[in-house]
Amino acid sequence: MSFKPVVALVGRPNVGKSTLFNRLTRSRAALVADFSGLTRDRHYGEGRVGDVPFLVVDTGGFEPVAKDGILREMAQQTRQAIAEADIVVFLVDARAGLNAHDQDIARLLRTCTQHIVLAVNKAEGMSENAAISEFHELGLGHPHAISSAHGDGVVDLITDALEPFREAAEDEARLLAEEEAAGEGEGGAVAHRIKLAIVGRPNVGKSTLINTLLGEDRVIAFDMPGTTRDAIEIEFSQGGKDYTLIDTAGLRKRGKVFEAIEKFSVIKTLQAIEASNVVVLMIDGQQEVSEQDAHIAGFVLETGRALVVAINKWDGMDEDQRERIQREFERKLRFLAFARMHTISALKGQGVKPLLKSVNAAHAAAFAKLSTPKLTRELHAAVEQQQPPRKGIFRPKMRYAHQGGQNPPLIVVHGSALDAIPDSYRRYLEARFRAAFDLAGTPLRIEFKSSNNPYVEGKQ
Missing domain, CATH: 3.30.300.20 (K homology (KH) domain)
Structure with a gap:
């Protein structure tokens, strides 16, 4: 399973979170996923320090005591980002000094199990002691004096934040190299199970397709909720092929699958895509192809994963609706021309066998040996x-x-x-x-x- 620590940047408004986000992501892929609605106030990007890659989440200004309006919505987004994170970098402003909002955020973070790192931003031109002295009282460990705008202290900050995860990242890289070395079969094809991620917007039918693949009475032995690195993997076989299903829909025991908008996690989707060999992108045929569909597809393309597209709920559509969704797909997702597209009914199991054949073919193409x-x-x-x-x-x-x-x-x-x-x-x-x-x-x-x-x- 691919594991990248998730770093969430939190703090009150205008402390420099977005500037730090752009520096950590090198401004090259600053918005790998900016899904309208669900993640309006959270941006996701990729960074790397030395041999340790990580995902970084930029959040809106955090006011944890906000009770209504847009501030309450932003606070909920930030709480979700904290829950998804392995590491929380709490930014404060050296120029403005400590204030009541910082105290409110610190009280919340002291109750979290995540690794917390305190960053005192905008400290350029100040002595370290002058910049950090009053922030010791937040009780979140030694403050790091940094400048997001100039880069001062940023490498030391993120290196310290990632230290608890360095050994895990190094172990994973070693195991992956051993697996790839041992997994090459005849003709150079990789012989391991096909790691399959099924992704898409909430309520497109991912859970239904997963149950169809696993069988209605299948007992799922893996149930590891918690941090984002505890994604769920389920092994199954069909047609003589072995698969490892990487879940993004919140699987539970005894074949029960629950999916709700409020539980949808962008981070889990991104990590599942990176951990997979092949991705099935599900689209709801009864709705328009959305920007969110395009963002997910773009991330699949960016990571280089093999892809199969499944347009679901085809059985409930008339001819006009079918022509409309095909036109929309060709117009909005034309950059996926390399992928095979299938029309399916996950509920009735229609089109699922041909879908898996395309998954197998995409996997073989991804690992093909070209003379x-x-x-x-x-x-x-x-x-x-x-x-x-x-x-x-x-x-x-x-x-x-x-x-x-x-x-x-x-x-x-x-x-x-x-x-x-x-x-x-x-x-x-x-x-x-x-x-x-x-x-x-x-x-x-x-x-x-x-x-x-x-x-x-x-x-x-």
Whole structure:
């Protein structure tokens, strides 16, 4: 199971949480999930310190004693973020000093089981003692003087926050390497169980599909609620294939599955996607394709996971509704053209067997072993049919291709002047490689590597 510690940034308004969030995520993927409605006041991103990756959650200004209105809604969002987190970084303002809101938040955090780290922000230009002295009375350990805007002290802060989880991250990396080394079978295919995550908005039918896959009377032996790293894994078999189902819907014992909007966790969805080999993205055919569907799909694509799309509740739709949802899918989720789409009824079990066949095919494509001679022949055939456009007086020249990785497949193309290859030609090559190696269902990465001197190879 993939485990990334979850770091929640909390504090009253205007203490610099979003600035710290952008610094921790390097502003490169500052909003990997910003789901309207449920997560309006929470943003999610990825960070890394050394060998330890983590998920970071930015929250709105926290006023825990707010009783109504938007402040109450924001407080509920922050409480949810704290509940999902492994680590809470509590930001206060060195310039404004300690106030009653800080005291209210500290009282709440002292009752939490999460690892709490106190960060005194906006401390640039101040002596450390002057910045942190009055915040000792919050009773949350030694305060860290930092500047989110300038980066002062931020690395030390997050390194200290992640220290309790470093050993777990290192152990997981070692076990993953051992598993991959031991799991390669004939032809380079990975022989382990297919790790399958079923994701989607609340109430799209994830629970119903899970029960259909597991069998109505199946006793689920795993029930580990609590922190976000306690996601649930269930092993099952169908059609001679072994799967590990990574739950995002809140499974409970004796096959009972409960799902409610208030229990929907974005963090669990993101972690389940990262822990999986294949993702089934469920869409409610009786509703519009939403921004939330697109955000989830975008994160699947970003993480490189194999994907199958299931449009549920197909049996309850008339022909006009079916045409409408297909048009919406093609318009709003056209970046998922690589994925196979199935229309299903999770309740009646219709279309589930073909769905699993596509899951198997997507898994095989994600871990396919692509031979260098075949890749190079396909590359040359593609160039012969359509050469890359010139840039100035030079035309990029492609010499050979080889596989650089799996899950998702990475194809590395070597040649000269390849930095001039446009995205349109990259997409052309991707389509050629997909067709030649039957890579439906998985993202495909193409990397171009140019020789430092385009004439060097010719002289050797």
